[in-house]
Amino acid sequence: MVHSYLPVPPSCVDPRLKCRCAVRHTSFQNAMLAPPPIISVSNLSKTYGSGFKALKGINLDIKRGEIFALLGPNGAGKTTLISIICGIANLSEGRVTVGGHDINSDYRAARSLIGLVPQELHTDSFETVWATVSFSRGLFGKPKNPAHIEKVLKDLSLWDKKDSKIITLSGGMKRRVMIAKALSHEPQILFLDEPTAGVDVELRKGMWDVVRGLQASGVTIILTTHYIQEAEEMADRIGVINKGEIILVEDKAGLMQKLGKKHLKLYLQGKVDALPASLAAYNLELSDDGRAIIYDYDTKGERTGITSLLGDLRNAGIHISDLDTTQSSLEDIFVSLVRAP
Amino acid sequence: MNYRAIRAIYLFEMARTWRTLLQSIVSPVVSTSLYFVVFGAAIGSRITEVEGVSYGTFIVPGLVMLSVLTQSIANASFGIYFPKFVGTIYEILSAPVSYIEIVIGYVGAAATKSIILGLIIMATAALFVPLHIQHPLWMLAFLVLTAVTFSLFGFIIGIWADGFEKLQMIPMLIVTPLTFLGGSFYSVNMLPSGWRTITLLNPVVYLISGFRWSFYEIADVSVALSLGMTLGFLAICMVLVWWIFRTGYRLKN
Numbered sequence: 001m002v003h004s005y006l007p008v009p010p011s012c013v014d015p016r017l018k019c020r021c022a023v024r025h026t027s028f029q030n031a032m033l034a035p036p037p038i039i040s041v042s043n044l045s046k047t048y049g050s051g052f053k054a055l056k057g058i059n060l061d062i063k064r065g066e067i068f069a070l071l072g073p074n075g076a077g078k079t080t081l082i083s084i085i086c087g088i089a090n091l092s093e094g095r096v097t098v099g100g101h102d103i104n105s106d107y108r109a110a111r112s113l114i115g116l117v118p119q120e121l122h123t124d125s126f127e128t129v130w131a132t133v134s135f136s137r138g139l140f141g142k143p144k145n146p147a148h149i150e151k152v153l154k155d156l157s158l159w160d161k162k163d164s165k166i167i168t169l170s171g172g173m174k175r176r177v178m179i180a181k182a183l184s185h186e187p188q189i190l191f192l193d194e195p196t197a198g199v200d201v202e203l204r205k206g207m208w209d210v211v212r213g214l215q216a217s218g219v220t221i222i223l224t225t226h227y228i229q230e231a232e233e234m235a236d237r238i239g240v241i242n243k244g245e246i247i248l249v250e251d252k253a254g255l256m257q258k259l260g261k262k263h264l265k266l267y268l269q270g271k272v273d274a275l276p277a278s279l280a281a282y283n284l285e286l287s288d289d290g291r292a293i294i295y296d297y298d299t300k301g302e303r304t305g306i307t308s309l310l311g312d313l314r315n316a317g318i319h320i321s322d323l324d325t326t327q328s329s330l331e332d333i334f335v336s337l338v339r340a341p
Numbered sequence: 342m343n344y345r346a347i348r349a350i351y352l353f354e355m356a357r358t359w360r361t362l363l364q365s366i367v368s369p370v371v372s373t374s375l376y377f378v379v380f381g382a383a384i385g386s387r388i389t390e391v392e393g394v395s396y397g398t399f400i401v402p403g404l405v406m407l408s409v410l411t412q413s414i415a416n417a418s419f420g421i422y423f424p425k426f427v428g429t430i431y432e433i434l435s436a437p438v439s440y441i442e443i444v445i446g447y448v449g450a451a452a453t454k455s456i457i458l459g460l461i462i463m464a465t466a467a468l469f470v471p472l473h474i475q476h477p478l479w480m481l482a483f484l485v486l487t488a489v490t491f492s493l494f495g496f497i498i499g500i501w502a503d504g505f506e507k508l509q510m511i512p513m514l515i516v517t518p519l520t521f522l523g524g525s526f527y528s529v530n531m532l533p534s535g536w537r538t539i540t541l542l543n544p545v546v547y548l549i550s551g552f553r554w555s556f557y558e559i560a561d562v563s564v565a566l567s568l569g570m571t572l573g574f575l576a577i578c579m580v581l582v583w584w585i586f587r588t589g590y591r592l593k594n
């Protein structure tokens with residue numbers, strides 16, 4: 001019978017069932033796609049009252065749970081970008097969502113997720129550490145939780161200063177007070193605008209331990225820095241911003257791959273006009289008018305090929321007087337990106 | 342409503358008040374006492390009675406208003422100007438609070454302080470002159486209304502000011518003269534009719550008149566007019582604050 005092969009007519013399907021199916025379908029799709037970014041910045045531009053255009057069409061997604069380093073020279077727009085996301089400055093164009101909430105139309109939900117440690121040390125002077133940190137928690141609408149504040153202060157080695165007036169603290173301590181304030185309301189996202197400026201080496205390590213601990217507990221961290229080593233050490237992804245534009249966003253692993261390249265320069269005893277065909281596989285390059293050979297190799301590779309190259313060179317009758325290796329650092333990449341017109 | 346945020350801001354501001362308790366309370370009490378010595382005792386011995394009450398008694402409501410006005414403006418303007426000045430405003434701006442909550446926190450604290458102050462001045466005055474309050478509830482109503490209105494006004498000045506000079510300017514140049522000329526120390530009816538008409542352009546006249554009525558049932562203008570003018574000024578301040586926050590004026594870049 002032909003009829004038995006017909007699908008169930010639409011009118012027979014329970015609409016509620018259909019609805020459930022649709023929901024399942026989309027959640028299934030979501031699971032298949034990448035998880036939604038926790039912060040999404042699209043086409044963001046900022047023109048200050050002075051007419052200066054500090055940000056030009058920024059597009060940037062921050063993944064949930066990552067440590068993202070925003071790297072850029074002075075005046076690049078790092079602080080401006082953070083200020084807009086956190087609600088301290090108005091945006092001129094574009095859209096920003098935090099945890100899916102628009103920062104303007106749904107500012108309460110968006111801002112509740114964020115803890116901010118600004119670049120400048122802005123602290124009250126006559127409040128105690130405990131009072132100022134508790135104040136921040138209240139301001140963000142969270143019920144009192146002395147145990148949490150105690151933990152934060154202990155983690156930041158501020159516990160013995162809890163009853164001190166802020167004015168009596170050193171600069172590095174004040175910065176940690178600001179971090180404590182930002183963490184007082186258990187944010188899901190933490191912005192650290194140059195967190196290590198003015199913090200000594202030991203405390204810096206302590207601070208990074210705190211940051212890693214936060215990441216382990218699921219907090220997304222965005223930090224800005226001028227120091228490439230810092231970005232390298234801490235971040236999962238690195239974005240480079242210059243003159244109000246994001247010029248590069250890459251996984252640190254990807255960047256390290258680029259960094260993994262080394263040049264070996266072999267200075268020759270004498271001069272070579274052309275390289276023998278037996279060395280073609282090494283992709284060598286002649287330089288210094290034939291007085292030197294350059295070999296690029298990957299330090300991350302299984303083998304560098306240096307030993308066999310040296311053997312083959314000797315077999316080809318080429319003798320070496322000296323050698324030199326150089327690495328292209330993130331610094332080099334950064335400088336070349338930023339200098340580019 | 343983020344009530345916890347309002348509470349946090351309010352308590353933070355009140356903590357500042359308690360920290361500076363001596364300046365906040367002692368200096369107005371001392372200056373009020375001086376007014377009594379100078380105006381009440383010295384001049385009052387010449388002017389015996391104004392509209393049926395002794396001169397010393399007559400000036401009490403005006404003196405209270407003088408302090409409440411200037412202190413409300415000073416407290417509220419400083420309260421919001423200072424975080425702007427030292428940069429701690431970043432935290433308020435980045436917090437999940439609405440502008441209404443910010444205003445309630447700051448203005449509420451400033452008004453509370455000047456209401457307490459007004460009551461202390463009244464108590465001080467009672468040491469010098471016999472004091473009787475015919476309509477205590479109206480007295481409180483005018484006190485609270487004035488404190489809130491001028492705290493709101495001070496808040497606006499604090500946001501507008503971009504330096505300490507500006508913070509001082511409006512209170513010094515406008516509010517203090519208006520208060521002195523607003524009938525704190527005399528009845529408007531004592532003035533020649535030309536001056537009287539000009540004086541009625543001064544909004545402070547209505548505040549002091551209404552407030553004095555609640556004490557002695559003596560008024561320069563009708564109580565309804567006093568109340569209406571005060572509420573009108575309150576409404577103007579509210580609209581201004583609403584506009585400031587809507588545009589982010591001088592708070593956000």
Ligand SMILES: Nc1ncnc2c1ncn2[C@@H]1O[C@H](COP(=O)(O)OP(=O)(O)OP(=O)(O)O)[C@@H](O)[C@H]1O
Pocket residue numbers: 048049050052054072073074075076077078079080081119594
């Ligand atoms: N309020 C302002 N009005 C006008 N221009 C501003 C304002 N704030 C910042 N700028 C300009 O915007 C640009 C970006 O500044 P921003 O503070 O975002 O830089 P940054 O990347 O954080 O620099 P740094 O590494 O020095 O902290 C700069 O050229 C700065 O002069």
Ligand SMILES: [Mg+2]
Pocket residue numbers: 078079080119193
């Ligand atoms: Mg900056």
